[in-house]
Amino acid sequence: MLQQQTQNTQPPSTPSFQIPAYVLDDLCSRFIINIPEEERQDLIRIFFQIELAHWFYLDFYCAEQPELKTCGIKDFSAQIFHHCPSLSGHAQEVDKILGNWKSYKMSVPTYGAIMLDPEMKYCLLVQGFWAKASWGFPKGKVNAGEPPHECAIREVFEETGFEVSRLINQEEFLENRMNDQLTRLYIIENVPLDTKFQPKTRKEIKSLQWFPIDALPAHKRDQSSKTQLGLNPNTFFMVIPFIKSLRKWVGNRQNLSEASQTATIRPSSRPRSATGGKSTKDTDNISNSNRQYKEKQKLRQQQYFSQMNQSEYQELLHLKDSKTRAREARDRKQQRHEQSTTQGYASPNYKSDKNQQFHILNRDGTVGGKPRRSLATQFDNQGNYGNQYQPGKYGNKSDRRQRTNDQNTSIENFVPPSWRNFRLDVDSVLACIG
Incomplete structure (x- = not known):
């Protein structure tokens, strides 16, 4: 009776589903037992291996054996610590070690890429496998001693299946720091829109899609994605910090491209003066082209700032209209009060005839x-x-x-x-x- 009661009583940290022992043996031998001794002493590094084991368990064991149930990293790591002999001494500190690992993980820099089509009107975004996952750029955390651009190449290839090593420029990137975590995205140009992407990782990337840059929100109150794409701005909260800088970069690159095209127009058949200089006709044509270029640039900047501030301007107009309506209502109320007060004295129908x-x-x-x-x-x-x-x-x-x-x-x-x-x-x- 006492033995049966002991078996039915589980510690508070024991998960509801127990992973079979043969599965835990295989995972520990694959990811933990054979790691170097210096890394085995660092529990933070061990948790990175446990994360790899967790992904392997979800991608292969749960997918091929329906009787196995999925679980989170907390329950999975607790069972690994209780099962592995080299980690069983720290089984009671799993929650504390998990918290330290998450804090350290948030401080690890992430590197990725912003992939643009040849016309620089669309960018590629990826969506995580889990439900209600937001859209973001392909990126991932850097390994120890790994150069940033190589990390970006590796992560883009794992999440999209597209090789960007020949297109990447180490000098062209956008950076953002959020919650002490650095994120650098290298800008990759001239990616065809008809490219067939195929993620190399299982159950990590659910879908990939091209999005218009002008339709993505630049801040959390920007409703352009809601009106044009039917998606809330919160769906792009990982993209929002880079949109303004990306639009500015694209605008500068388009201006440079147009300027270079204008400068390369040098027809050899044009007549030159006797002194070897340009003729008056050539000078007029160049001045006209420069003037047209400046006008186009000014118009493009006006359209850019108009689109950037459209949502804020609409909110301001709505606020002003509400204040104006309230003020007009007060004025009408005051006017009615004055009319009711002066009725019979200041009314135009009132006539005082002393000779009556x-x-x-x-x-x-x-x-x-x-x-x-x-x-x-x-x-x-x-x-x-x-x-x-x-x-x-x-x-x-x-x-x-x-x-x-x-x-x-x-x-x-x-x-x-x-x-x-x-x-x-x-x-x-x-x-x-x-």
Whole structure:
């Protein structure tokens, strides 16, 4: 009972799938046991061998034997350390060694190539085998003591099957440093678009494709790849750091090519002057060609910068439009408020006629009495009626009683006795209307 319980209990680091012992024996003998003694003492170097063994396990054993399951580098390295006698003493430190190996691996320089077609309008990108892998240039990590350009030639051949040793120029490359890792890509020109690429590694490169350089994003907010290719900019996050420099390099190379073509036009049949110099016609033709070349160069630069800043300019316009709409909405609200406040006073339909007169309606329904002027004529320019209370007249707070009496007197003077004693005779009004 105790033995059965011990067998069912697995350590936390034990993987769910156990690789057969004969497979581990073969992998250890191929990649670990026969390495030099000085490299066997370095656990970081051993992990590079374990990575090769892991790829071999996935490419051959799992592909040919369906009963074997795939696993990650963490589970695979743990089983290798437990199985190999020379590594079993470090089996409890696998996670720590794996972390150190990943940190060191990120600092190893990578070298590759940017392959361009003869017209320098397309570049070749490769996609990793794993799901949701992004597109990138063919490249890989350098081996110890390996020259950079030879590393680029080797990696391009492994990932594309194309030999670039005769086309590579060690002086033409683009570099970028990200997270303390140097990436150098040599520019390879004149690669035919109909080239049949065949990767030499298994389950590393899923697909290869030519992409227009103008359609690739230059920054993470550039939506040109979304509109032209139907792919999000995040799909090209490994390509983005090189696009601006690549476009600049292509533009300079095209300008140099056009300039060299213009300079090589030297027809021998053109007449020359008696002194051996160029004729006036030759000078005019050269000046016209130079002027046309400068105009083409200026137009190309304008198109280049217009395309580079198109997305940023659209975002800026959208931001300005939103601010303008908000400001216009506030102005309309303020205008409606002012119109509602001044309605009846500043409205053009309002007319103040001081000469308008009113009559008194008698109880019997007849209109009579002395015509009275508009109430507006009974006020002075300050809005006061007769000797009414004026603002500011009673500055002392103790004169409140006198102020109240004056106000009452003003009200009596304002309302005549005939109006105060007026009573509406409803029957007389109805009879008059009928």
